Amino acid sequence: DAGVTQSPTHLIKTRGQHVTLRCSPISGHKSVSWYQQVLGQGPQFIFQYYEKEERGRGNFPDRFSARQFPNYSSELNVNALLLGDSALYLCASSYNAGNTIYFGEGSWLTVV
């Protein structure tokens, strides 16, 4: 079975631009979470979606938004990019909230 898949794997954006990151969970998993990992730190929670509803939001500005689609895939959107948004963005899926989570390979975002 395919694991969690994310796209794109690498991208470079200019300050002020917008970015959309995509995630497909493991088949049968209904919960998707997004994390941001900057160099030298552990991942920081951004959002969790379960059954297409937002169930948790971390301490990130409103420039960050996400949604989950009927097929349980998810998008993370970041508007008005700042240099500090440069990071590895990780998507995780689980069967439901509180279960073991599995991560994708991540999307490396560089803002210049």
Added chain:
Amino acid sequence: GIQVEQSPPDLILQEGANSTLRCNFSDSVNNLQWFHQNPWGQLINLFYIPSGTKQNGRLSATTVATERYSLLYISSSQTTDSGVYFCAVGSNTGNQFYFGTGTSLTVIP
């Protein structure tokens, strides 16, 4: 939120040596996982261990929930064990995980 502290921050081992990584957390938890992050950034599940002890080959983990700590043991280390090891604890609502800052392990041949 839950505070998670990992120690040591960095560890260098000779191939074949054993090591113990520690994770302390500030609140009671229902979910705790250990991950290995490879050089390409992917987080690989090692253990789901909210309490008790588990073993998987050369790796084993123990969580003492009442004392709020977890230990990851690596025996007979290999160069492929290099990378960063993270402990992540789940909130009681189950909707997010709190990560420590990791232990960076380098195994030299």
